[in-house]
Amino acid sequence: MKVWKRSMAHLALASLILVLMLSACSSNNNTSSNADKNTDTPAATNNKAANDKTANAATTDDTTKNEPAPAEEPVELTYYYIVYDMPADQQEVEDAINAYIKPKINATIKLKPVMEAGYKDKINTMLAANESFDLLWTSNWGGGDYDNKVAKGALLPLDDLLAKTPDLKAAIPDVAWDDTRVDGKIYGVPNMQIAAKAEGFAIQKRFIDKYGIDVNSIKTQLDIEPVLKTIHENEPDIIPIASTSNLFDFGRQYGYAAQGYKLGDPNFKIVDTIDKPEYKTFLDTMRRWYTSGYIYKDAATMKDDQLVALLNTGKVAVEWNTTMKPGGEADDKKRFGNNDVVYVRVSEPEFTGVRPTMNSVSHTSKHPEKALEFLQLTSTDPTLFNLLTFGIKDKHYTVIGDNTIKINQDGGYKTDQGWVFGNVLIGYLKEGQAPDTWERTKQLNETAKRPEVSGFNFNTEPYKTESVNIAAVGEQYAKALNNGAVDPAKVLPKYQSALKKAGVDKQTAEMQKQLDEWLKANGKK
Amino acid sequence: MIKSSKRSEWHYLKKNSELLLLLLPGALLILVFAYLPMFGVVLAFKDFHYDLGFWKSPWVGLQNFKFFFVSDTAALITRNTVGYGLTYMILTTVISLGLAILMNEMGKRWLRIHQTAMFIPYCLSWVVVSYLALALLDTQNGYLNKVLETLGLPTHMWYLETAPWPYILISAYLWKNVGFSTLVYFAGIMGINQEYYEAAKIDGASRWQTATRITLPMLSTLITVLLILSIGHIFVGDFGLHYFIPNDAGMTYPTTDIIDTYVYRALRVNGDIGMSTAIGLYQSIVGLVLVVTANFVVRKINDENSLF
Numbered sequence: 068m069k070v071w072k073r074s075m076a077h078l079a080l081a082s083l084i085l086v087l088m089l090s091a092c093s094s095n096n097n098t099s100s101n102a103d104k105n106t107d108t109p110a111a112t113n114n115k116a117a118n119d120k121t122a123n124a125a126t127t128d129d130t131t132k133n134e135p136a137p138a139e140e141p142v143e144l145t146y147y148y149i150v151y152d153m154p155a156d157q158q159e160v161e162d163a164i165n166a167y168i169k170p171k172i173n174a175t176i177k178l179k180p181v182m183e184a185g186y187k188d189k190i191n192t193m194l195a196a197n198e199s200f201d202l203l204w205t206s207n208w209g210g211g212d213y214d215n216k217v218a219k220g221a222l223l224p225l226d227d228l229l230a231k232t233p234d235l236k237a238a239i240p241d242v243a244w245d246d247t248r249v250d251g252k253i254y255g256v257p258n259m260q261i262a263a264k265a266e267g268f269a270i271q272k273r274f275i276d277k278y279g280i281d282v283n284s285i286k287t288q289l290d291i292e293p294v295l296k297t298i299h300e301n302e303p304d305i306i307p308i309a310s311t312s313n314l315f316d317f318g319r320q321y322g323y324a325a326q327g328y329k330l331g332d333p334n335f336k337i338v339d340t341i342d343k344p345e346y347k348t349f350l351d352t353m354r355r356w357y358t359s360g361y362i363y364k365d366a367a368t369m370k371d372d373q374l375v376a377l378l379n380t381g382k383v384a385v386e387w388n389t390t391m392k393p394g395g396e397a398d399d400k401k402r403f404g405n406n407d408v409v410y411v412r413v414s415e416p417e418f419t420g421v422r423p424t425m426n427s428v429s430h431t432s433k434h435p436e437k438a439l440e441f442l443q444l445t446s447t448d449p450t451l452f453n454l455l456t457f458g459i460k461d462k463h464y465t466v467i468g469d470n471t472i473k474i475n476q477d478g479g480y481k482t483d484q485g486w487v488f489g490n491v492l493i494g495y496l497k498e499g500q501a502p503d504t505w506e507r508t509k510q511l512n513e514t515a516k517r518p519e520v521s522g523f524n525f526n527t528e529p530y531k532t533e534s535v536n537i538a539a540v541g542e543q544y545a546k547a548l549n550n551g552a553v554d555p556a557k558v559l560p561k562y563q564s565a566l567k568k569a570g571v572d573k574q575t576a577e578m579q580k581q582l583d584e585w586l587k588a589n590g591k592k
Numbered sequence: 593m594i595k596s597s598k599r600s601e602w603h604y605l606k607k608n609s610e611l612l613l614l615l616l617p618g619a620l621l622i623l624v625f626a627y628l629p630m631f632g633v634v635l636a637f638k639d640f641h642y643d644l645g646f647w648k649s650p651w652v653g654l655q656n657f658k659f660f661f662v663s664d665t666a667a668l669i670t671r672n673t674v675g676y677g678l679t680y681m682i683l684t685t686v687i688s689l690g691l692a693i694l695m696n697e698m699g700k701r702w703l704r705i706h707q708t709a710m711f712i713p714y715c716l717s718w719v720v721v722s723y724l725a726l727a728l729l730d731t732q733n734g735y736l737n738k739v740l741e742t743l744g745l746p747t748h749m750w751y752l753e754t755a756p757w758p759y760i761l762i763s764a765y766l767w768k769n770v771g772f773s774t775l776v777y778f779a780g781i782m783g784i785n786q787e788y789y790e791a792a793k794i795d796g797a798s799r800w801q802t803a804t805r806i807t808l809p810m811l812s813t814l815i816t817v818l819l820i821l822s823i824g825h826i827f828v829g830d831f832g833l834h835y836f837i838p839n840d841a842g843m844t845y846p847t848t849d850i851i852d853t854y855v856y857r858a859l860r861v862n863g864d865i866g867m868s869t870a871i872g873l874y875q876s877i878v879g880l881v882l883v884v885t886a887n888f889v890v891r892k893i894n895d896e897n898s899l900f
Contacts, residue, residue, distance in 0.1 A: 194642045195865060215864075220643030364732050368751040368841040430643045532659040535867070539663070539858040543842040552752055553843060568664035 142174040142434045144441055147190060148204035148426075148487050149211070150180040156479035160458050167451060172440045180482075186210035194221050194429070201432040202441065204487055205255050207422035207524075216427070217249045218528055223428040224252040228439050235443035238490065245522060246420040255425030256442045259490040261508050263416040263515030265391040266316055269399050271384050272407035274298055274305075282411045288315045289352065290413070291385065295361035298384045308385040309363035311374045314353065314550050315387055319414055321345040326520060326582060327575070335520075335586060337579045339571050342563055350548055350555035357551025367552035381406050391416070393507040397499035416515040420522075424486050445489030452494050456485040464495075473498040523585045530577040533570030540565045636870040656870035659858065665849070673850040676758075676834075677826030680765050685819065688770050689811070692777035693803050707778075710771030718832030721764065725837050729760075751841040757848050764837050765830065773818070780814045781807055816890055816897040824883040828875050831856070851875060 154160070157178065165175040179200075181189050187210035190203055194216075205213040205222070216222050229236045236244075239257055247255045268291055275282065278297050285291055295307040308314070317323075318340060322330045327337040340346055356362050363369070363383070377383060381404030388395075391410055399408045426445075428438050444451045457464045457472060458480030464472040472495045474481050485491040492505045501507075527534050544562035547553045586592035605612065636656055638649045660666060691710070695703055713721075728736045729750040737747040750756060784807065792802050829850035838848040840857075855871045883899075891898035 191865070195640075197642075197645065216642075220641040364749075365730065365751075367843075368731075368839055370839070531864070532655075532662065535659050535858040535864075536663045538860075539665075539854060542857050543845045545842070547752060547841075547843045552749075558843075565664055570662075 139173060141169060142437045143177055144174055144202060144434060144438055145177045145179060145200040146202040146441075147179045147181055147193075147200060148202075149183050149186045149209075150482055150484060150487075151183050152482050153180060153182065154458075154480045154482050156458065156463065160454065160463075160480055163459055164451065164454050167454065168441065168444060171444065171448075172437065174434070174437045174441065176441060183210060187212050194431070197431060199431045199433055200429050201434060201438040203427055203429055205425045205427045207420075211424070213255060213422060213425065213427075214249070214524065214527070217254045218526070221430055222254040223430050223432065223435055224254060225256070225428065225439065226253050228428075228435055229253065231436055232439045232443045234447055235439060238443075238446045243421045246422060247425060249524070255422075255427045256439070256446070257421035258424040258426065258486055258488065259421075259446065259492055260424065260486045261390065261392040261511065262418060262421050263511045264389060264419045265412045265416040266319060266387075266389050266414045267391050267410060267412040269386045269388045269396075269403070269408045269410055270294065271381075271403060272409050274302070274384050275409055282409060285411050285413065287413050288320050288387075292356065292361075294385065295356065296359075299360050302384070304382060306363045306377070306383045307361045308387070309366055309369075309374065309377060309383045310387055310550070311366070311369050311371050314362065314366065315349075316389070317346060317349050317549070320349065324518065324520070326523070326525075327578070328582075335582055335592065337575050337582065339566070339575055341566060341571075347555060347559060350551070350559060353549060353551035354553075354555055355551070362551055364552075366550040367547040375402070378402050379404050393511065394496070394500040394504040397497060400499065416511050418512070418515045418517045418521060422524075426489075442489070447490070447493070449493045452485070452489050452491075455488045456483065456491075456494055466495075467498060469502065471496045471498065471500070471502070519591065520582070520585070522589075523582065525578055525581055530570070530574045533574045536569035537566060537571055537574060540569045633869060633873045633876075635866055636873045638866055640865045652866070656864075656866040657874065659867060660851075660855065660871055660874070663854075663858075665845075665854065668846065669849050669851055669854050672847070673829045673852075674826055676761065676829065676850060679762060680769075680830075681819070681822045681826065683762065683766060684769055684773055684822075685815065687766060688773040689777055689808075689815070691770065691774045692781055693807055695774065695778050696781050696807070697799065707771075707775065710774060712771070713768045714772045716768065718768075718830075718836045721768065722836035722839065725760075725764065726839065751839055752843045754844060754847040757838060757844050761833060761837060761848065765833055768833075776818070777811065777814070780811050784810045813897050816894075817899055820883060820886045820890060820899050823886045824879040826882060827878040828852070 157180065161176070161178045164178070169175055190210070190212070193200060205211045205216060207213050235256065239259060243257045243259070243262065244253055247253050247257055266288075268285065270280070270282070274280065274294075274297075278301070280294055280297070285294070291308070298305055298307045318325060318327075321343075323338075323340055324330050326335075327340060328335045329338070353362070363377070365373075369377070378386070379402070383403070386399075386403075388399075388410070391412055396408055396410055400406065426442055428435050432438055445455065446452075457474065458478065460466065462475070463478035463480040464474050467473045474483060474497065483497070485494050492509060496502065496504055540562070544558060544565070548555060548558055548562060583592065635646070635649075637651055637653060639652045639655070640646075640649045644650075663669075695706060698706065726734075728734055731737065731747075731749045731751070734750070736750070740747050748756065750760075788806050788810075789802060792806060797805070829852045831850075831852040834848055834850050834853050835856065838844040840853075851871065855868065859868055887899050
């Protein structure tokens with residue numbers, strides 16, 4: 068036993084030395100290659116200078132003119148962004164983009180699409196490893212993780228840098244810039260798209276026609292019940308309504324703002340909506356719809372990809388939609404298995420801000436100015452934007468009309484994610500979208516009603532302990548309750564008490580404090 | 593004296609140099625992937641900021657541990673984690689030992705088929721298995737509900753109920769892992785000197801007697817070593833199993849949630865490196881204490897079988 072222990076010690080020592088040697092080697096390599104790079108250019112110029120001594124004055128002039136060129140070698144930027152489908156022709160599109168942007172900004176870009184499911188983890192791992200990259204897509208939902216990344220110092224403040232890219236600053240309205248501010252500083256370049264959202268239903272047109280449904284009678288969420296009832300009774304193979312998340316918007320139905328205060332309350336008092344009697348009424352209705360067979364039986368446990376597959380079969384009649392963007396019917400037709408859909412709004416468009424999609428500069432970026440120059444192009448240059456979004460002309464899409472294209476579904480670049488890259492309003496329209504789609508979008512953004520507390524965002528840092536536990540409780544109960552899959556009489560009290568124990572009161576108090584401060588600072592209280 | 597001990601050590605190293613060389617890659621991997629990252633546990637006590645980095649981020653004491661211990665479900669989750677861990681450990685050991693002994697009695701041709709059939713699930717990822725489970729348990733189109741329906745029994749909404757999950761999870765775990773540990777024990781049995789069995793046969797021992805009087809005692813060292821090692825994992829739940837097989841369905845949490853899934857869920861929205869590290873550290877410490885205690889107990893009973 069003793070011998071074994073001693074030899075282990077030796078072995079450990081030996082392997083430690085080996086590891087150290089290996090790491091030393093690799094770091095040596097790095098420094099030497101860096102040194103090579105640095106010495107390379109002076110040596111070359113020295114040689115040139117030596118040669119020039121024998122040459123005439125004119126050529127010497129030439130070399131001095133060329134002198135600064137090596138210092139401005141093209142920069143390679145790295146850009147991480149979210150995708151829902153890996154494009155097959157990524158490299159080809161990247162080459163085309165680089166050929167286009169290199170003469171313009173003297174930089175090339177390395178595109179790094181990351182699948183949605185792993186996006187946040189991938190970015191956080193790279194940040195934790197202090198890996199150098201330049202651009203990343205951010206948002207206030209899902210993997211974008213904007214607030215948290217700002218709070219943790221992962222993003223560069225852009226205010227000073229933006230002074231050097233005035234076209235970018237001018238291309239985006241000031242309200243949009245202001246919406247990205249955290250503690251007065253800009254950390255993201257907003258992607259211009261629909262920034263005003265309405266809620267409502269997407270209903271398959273064939274059922275509206277068949278049963279003569281009067282869409283004008285649907286004024287609130289609960290007005291959809293007769294439609295669901297008709298479909299359930301007459302179409303045994305059709306699912307009246309399906310969703311993966313909260314089926315409806317409880318706050319909207321009963322007049323609560325997203326921040327949790329009752330709309331019109333002069334005191335802006337934030338309440339725990341889950342604890343309100345209206346929530347019980349709402350859940351009872353959902354339960355009745357579920358047991359009547361209106362709501363898809365597996366809605367509470369279905370994952371996003373399962374919903375996509377289900378919608379694709381064309382068997383779902385109605386879907387709750389929280390964007391209602393102009394021209395969205397064309398996208399939804401594809402999602403609903405090539406069945407025409409009609410949008411029915413139950414709320415007025417409201418300015419919801421630009422935080423849902425932005426691009427930010429990593430604090431590890433070596434070339435933040437160049438990174439912003441690239442974003443300036445994606446926001447102002449239609450050629451680059453269309454390349455990024457739709458790929459190469461006649462290969463990945465064909466132009467079928469004035470600024471309108473048809474995406475080639477077998478083309479190897481059909482991701483169609485303009486909202487990730489820049490200003491969709493300068494890009495092509497897709498087949499089926501009205502020529503005035505972008506005008507309507509712009510108009511909607513400008514005219515949409517602004518919520519009273521537009522521009523206010525909670526800072527979760529002071530109540531993080533509570534908020535993570537509340538999030539965990541919410542994931543346990545909310546979906547099953549909101550889809551009517553469980554009996555609210557039994558489960559709701561459990562949900563309410565779990566929230567209380569997780570510290571919802573402390574969270575509410577802290578939120579109220581932040582909101583009050585903001586209201587005072589903005590003269591609204 | 594020192595000289596002589598040095599010489600014997602050198603001799604020992606030289607004699608076993610080939611074996612030690614074989615060990616080296618594995619030891620290096622463990623060093624790089626298990627020992628070097630240990631410095632990272634410092635983050636459990638810091639409020640990590642990317643721009644301040646590892647060293648300059650402010651210290652926050654035990655703040656990062658707080659969220660887990662104040663949560664209402666901490667007790668429930670600990671119970672689940674330890675309960676499942678113990679059940680998995682005991683059932684896997686008993687069942688795979690039994691199977692290994694049975695395999696020892698089997699003809700060569702059948703042996704290979706059984707080995708392969710039992711080993712295949714071990715190579716599948718839980719994500720793949722979760723789709724198999726979904727095909728079985730889906731409320732509307734699931735195979736199990738269809739069978740129950742034809743038998744005239746009431747169907748279940750499996751992903752909204754708590755009661756069936758302990759059985760489902762344990763079956764899934766055993767189905768996937770028993771094959772591997774059976775092979776380990778079977779290899780142990782192959783290593784037992786055949787003369788014992790021949791002698792027993794001559795003396796007229798029954799199969800039951802050879803199993804309990806020869807095989808089990810000869811395997812006792814292997815069994816205890818494997819047990820001590822797996823005790824360290826009791827507090828580190830099988831994330832893949834508990835996350836993917838119940839499909840992360842909220843209503844099943846009371847009987848499926850373990851520390852790993854809870855922490856993942858709580859921090860998914862608010863991904864905080866400090867908080868995740870804190871829970872990882874907590875699990876490792878409890879695991880270490882369990883292993884050392886188990887080893888201590890084993891050493892008290894029988895010094896030969898202890899790990900260190």
